[in-house]
Each structure stands twice: as C-alpha cells, then as structure tokens.
Amino acid sequence: xxxxxxxxxxxxxxxxxxxxxxxxxxxxxxxxxxxxxxxxxxxxxxxxxxxxxxxxxxxxxxxxxxxxxxxxxxxxxxxxxxxxxxxxxxxxxxxxxxxxxxxxxxxxxxxxxxxxxxxxxxxxxxxxxxxxxxxx
Amino acid sequence: xxxxxxxxxxxxxxxxxxxxxxxxxxxxxxxxxxxxxxxxxxxxxxxxxxxxxxxxxxxxxxxxxxxxxxxxxxxxxxxxxxxxxxxxxxxxxxxxxxxxxxxxxxxxxxxxxxxxxxxxxxxxxxxxxxxxxxxx
DNA sequence: GTGATTGCAAATCTTTTGCACTAAA
DNA sequence: TTTAGTGCAAAAGATTTGCAATCAC
Numbered sequence: 001x002x003x004x005x006x007x008x009x010x011x012x013x014x015x016x017x018x019x020x021x022x023x024x025x026x027x028x029x030x031x032x033x034x035x036x037x038x039x040x041x042x043x044x045x046x047x048x049x050x051x052x053x054x055x056x057x058x059x060x061x062x063x064x065x066x067x068x069x070x071x072x073x074x075x076x077x078x079x080x081x082x083x084x085x086x087x088x089x090x091x092x093x094x095x096x097x098x099x100x101x102x103x104x105x106x107x108x109x110x111x112x113x114x115x116x117x118x119x120x121x122x123x124x125x126x127x128x129x130x131x132x133x134x135x136x
Numbered sequence: 137x138x139x140x141x142x143x144x145x146x147x148x149x150x151x152x153x154x155x156x157x158x159x160x161x162x163x164x165x166x167x168x169x170x171x172x173x174x175x176x177x178x179x180x181x182x183x184x185x186x187x188x189x190x191x192x193x194x195x196x197x198x199x200x201x202x203x204x205x206x207x208x209x210x211x212x213x214x215x216x217x218x219x220x221x222x223x224x225x226x227x228x229x230x231x232x233x234x235x236x237x238x239x240x241x242x243x244x245x246x247x248x249x250x251x252x253x254x255x256x257x258x259x260x261x262x263x264x265x266x267x268x269x270x271x272x
Numbered sequence: 273g274t275g276a277t278t279g280c281a282a283a284t285c286t287t288t289t290g291c292a293c294t295a296a297a
Numbered sequence: 298t299t300t301a302g303t304g305c306a307a308a309a310g311a312t313t314t315g316c317a318a319t320c321a322c
Contacts, residue, residue: 023303077213193312242278
C-alpha cells in the first residue's frame with residue numbers, strides 16, 4: 001500500500017534519464033513492486049502478456065538492458081544459457097538451487113566473502129559474483 | 137617432458153569410462169598438456185584445426201560435455217553468452233578481466249571465501265562459484 | 273559384429289539488429 | 298517538431314540434435 005506508486009515509478013524513470021513510456025512503466029511495475037525478483041527476458045515477457053501489458057519481446061530486452069545500464073537492475077551470471085536480471089542492486093550473493101532452477105539472494109549478514117583483492121595499474125574490482133550452488 | 141604422455145592420456149580416458157578415440161586423444165593433448173587452461177568450444181575447435189587435428193565442432197561440444205560429466209573438466213559461469221571450460225577441477229576461484237575477456241585462476245592461498253553455508257533436508261552445497269570481475 | 277563415437281547439416285534457442293512507425297517532450 | 302522509444306521480422310551466435318557412416322573393442 002505505497003502512496004502514489006505509479007507516479008513514483010515515473011519519477012524514478014525520469015531521474016534515470018529514461019522516458020516514462022507505457023511499456024517501461026508497465027515493466028517497472030512488474031519488476032519493482034512486491035519485493036526483489038530475478039527475471040529473464042522471456043519470463044518477464046510472459047508475465048507482461050499475462051497481465052495484458054502490450055509489449056514486444058524486443059522491447060523487453062531493450063528495457064532490461066536500459067535498466068541495467070542506469071543501475072536499476074543488475075545482471076546475475078548463472079552459467080546457463082539464459083541471462084538473469086536482479087532487481088536487488090545492492091552488494092549481495094546468490095543461492096542457486098540446481099534442481100529447481102531457483103535463484104535466491106543470500107542475506108547480506110551471511111556474507112561469504114572475507115577478502116577483496118586489490119589491483120594496481122588502474123585496475124578496479126568492479127564486482128564479485130558469488131553463486132552458491134545447491135543440489136538435493 | 138613427461139614420460140609416455142600419449143599412453144597416460146589413453147589410460148586417463150579409459151579410467152573415466154570413455155573410449156580413447158583419435159579425437160578425444162587429440163583434444164586431451166590440447167587441453168591437458170602445458171598447464172591449466174580455460175577454453176570455449178569454438179576456441180578449442182580453432183586450436184585443433186591449427187594443429188591439424190581433424191575433428192568436427194559437434195564433436196568438440198560432445199567432448200567438452202563428456203569430459204565435464206566425468207570430472208575431467210569443470211564449467212565456469214561467466215555471464216557472457218559463451219561457455220568456458222576449465223581444466224583445473226580443484227576448488228578455486230576466478231578472476232575475470234572484463235576489458236580483455238581474460239579468465240585467470242585465483243591462487244588457492246588467496247581464498248576469498250570464509251564461510252560455507254550449510255543446509256538441512258538433504259540439500260548439499262555442490263560448489264561455490266566466485267568470479268572477481270576486474271575492469272580498467 | 274555391435275555398440276559407442278563421429279560428422280554433417282538442419283534445427284533450436286536466446287539475443288541482437290535494421291528500420292519504418294509511434295509517442296513523449 | 299524533434300528525438301527517443303517501440304515493434305516486427307530477419308539476422309546472428311552458440312549450442313543441440315538426428316541420423317547415417319565410421320571406429321573401438
């Protein structure tokens with residue numbers, strides 16, 4: 001029950017330098033309302049279709065990339081052939097259940113990393129991807 | 137200068153339950169001689185062609201999967217659209233240079249992980265994938 | 273021989289692209 | 298109006314599959 005969710009989506013898009021089009025607003029609702037999510041392009045496209053948001057698959061791809069570029073989304077590298085996007089853009093790690101293909105965030109308090117390597121020569125650690133793969 | 141490298145390749149394949157065919161032997165030489173490597177199917181196929189090993193791309197894919205299945209290789213999940221295979225099957229982490237697409241093993245002494253989560257209900261941590269992404 | 277392996281070409285699947293059309297500012 | 302964004306259909310890549318030919322045992 002947030003106040004004025006619709007216009008807050010619009011202003012979020014504006015702040016990111018993206019025009020609040022019908023498609024971007026609709027996809028934003030799917031993505032950013034109701035907790036953190038991990039989505040694929042096809043998955044988001046299906047959801048949109050189910051909720052009768054008219055949008056093309058190409059636009060879903062464009063939108064996922066645009067949102068990632070401006071920092072509203074983050075890409076998660078699971079080694080399969082599909083790309084996952086995460087609405088949680090804070091530093092955190094992932095739990096991947098191999099049997100069910102489910103992806104979960106690891107509670108930041110449970111941080112698994114204890115050391116961040118550093119580099120000379122202008123090289124920077126852009127991020128550290130951690131995926132705990134669970135089976136059974 | 138290992139002794140009898142050829143026959144050790146053959147026995148390694150036999151022990152893994154794979155018939156030592158000309159293609160598998162040739163690809164094994166490319167993969168397992170001269171230190172740990174990270175390869176893609178296309179990359180290995182090119183190497184094979186350069187060294188005039190006659191093998192089809194489909195067989196390279198089959199071989200990479202077969203080798204992974206029996207534990208001679210391990211897949212590395214960089215989030216790009218290509219699959220990397222690692223000849224180092226021991227527990228270790230990766231360094232990925234985004235600008236050059238280079239992938240390096242992290243020295244096991246530099247272990248970045250300090251905590252291994254555990255699960256109940258028959259769930260097991262199969263492995264923890266870590267990729268330190270470096271830019272610049 | 274016979275069952276595993278290979279190679280080719282076609283198929284599949286995800287993602288990207290070109291470009292005319294539409295909508296936001 | 299002017300530029301960004303959209304949608305379609307086609308293209309591009311990586312990987313897989315089906316099946317006949319070949320090879321290892």
